[in-house]
Amino acid sequence: MLAKYAVFTVITSVISFWCMQQVQEPYYKHINDFYNTFCIYLSKKVNDFLSSRNILTCVAAAENEELFQEEESDILFTADMLNKYSENSEKLYLSILGEVFDVTKGKKFYGPGEGYHGFTGKDGSRAFVTGDFTEKGLIDDVLDLSLQDIKSLSDWSKFYHKEYEYKGKLIGRYYNSDGRPTGYYYKLQKKLVEAAKAQTVSDEFKLNYPPCNVEFDINTGSRVWCSTRSGGIERDWVGVPRKIYEPGSKTHRCACLNIMGQSTEADRNTRIKNIEEYEDCHPEATSCHVHM
Ligand code: HEM
Structure with a gap:
């Protein structure tokens, strides 16, 4: 038995x-x-x-x-524990999105009196994108930020993983006392996936509608023009300058439109809705003087 x-x-x-x-x-x-x-x-x-x-x-x-823990060497920090690695400490630690890093080697940035000292001893994730380094700004709540900001935060996190030593997790908003991810953490992951998708759409849009070159002359005003490298996008066509309204944006930017290129029905519809010619500029001109 x-x-x-x-x-x-x-x-x-x-x-x-x-x-x-x-x-x-x-x-x-x-x-x-x-x-x-x-x-x-x-x-x-x-x-x-x-x-x-x-x-x-x-x-x-x-x-x-x-x-449950991703890495055996993870230390679980309480807010008080982390707070000790700031003022009067030989070691300087900071947390971003609930992950703790040893930034002692970056003393010239993070040491007492230096510009980024505020990040040490706490999780001030939000300030990485807002630039608000006050006590009110150095907080870990980020979910209401834009997808672009969330993506930028994730890039900062990658930066710390690459440049500094990862120490463990901070118990609080992102990880619970067992070191397991919280509901907040998973909500953030969902936003990150959305942000990555939005970035792909935006990158694709930029490839199809590369930015124009722009210059300003005190006598003649602003000029926008297209070239095979404008917007840093190398291509085998020049295109013509157009005002373009990106999806979800109320303001326009100057984009080069490939009027010789083949276009699909969907593409033509997008063009009608989101693209305008510059006033007083020939529709086939590769350079236009504009009134900003
Ligand atoms: C949202 C605003 C900003 C944030 C969150 C931010 C954050 C940071 C951080 C964390 C570092 C240290 C990087 C490391 O550990 O190696 C840094 C470095 C630096 N930042 Fe900023 N920064 C901001 C805006 C600016 C602005 C506006 C300028 C310039 C006008 C600037 C100039 C620099 C310079 C020159 C360095 C040193 C780079 C190096 O020597 O490698 N930052 N920044």
Whole structure:
């Protein structure tokens, strides 16, 4: 009987562990909760045969942090712990999007009295895009920022991963006391995916409608013109300057339109809605004087 339960426990444990390896993070907790409940139930059933220590071992194994943390070396910081790595500290740490980095080697930026000292000892993620380095601005709430800002924050995070030593996670908005991601963290991930998509659309738009060259002369005013390299986009056509309204934007920019290029029905419709000719400029001219 005992052997039967033991074999059953081992098999179910292996299957549960394998499942945990396969599924994505948001589901870890549910599978783990199920594993906990099942494990305790099983242990209770064999309680007559096994010592009560087995229950504890079972629960402890299920609660083993290493199962949930991305990196074994992660330190879990409380806000107070992190706050010590700022003023009067040899080591300088900062947190961005809940991840803590040792920025001591960047003392000339982050040391006391330096321009970016405010970032140390806390998570001031928001200020990385707002530039508001006051106490009110150095906060970790970022979800209401624009997709572009969120993308920029993610670039800052990549920068710290590349340039500085990653130390662990800050317990709070992004990670809970077990070091597991919070609901807020997953909301941010969702926004990041949206931001990446928006970036792809915007990049594609820029390739199809590259920015014009612009110059200003005190006597003749502003001029926009197209060339095979304008907007930093190398191509085999020049195009003609047009006012273009990007999706979701009320203001226009100057874009080079390939009037010789093949266009689809959808493209033609977009052009009608979002593109205007410059006043007093021939529709086929590659350069226009404009009234800004
Ligand atoms: C949203 C506003 C800004 C933020 C959040 C920001 C943030 C930062 C941070 C965190 C660093 C340190 C990078 C590192 O660890 O290596 C840095 C460096 C620097 N920042 Fe800013 N900055 C901002 C605006 C500006 C502006 C407006 C200027 C210039 C007018 C500027 C000039 C510099 C320079 C020159 C460095 C040093 C670069 C180097 O020597 O490698 N920053 N910035």
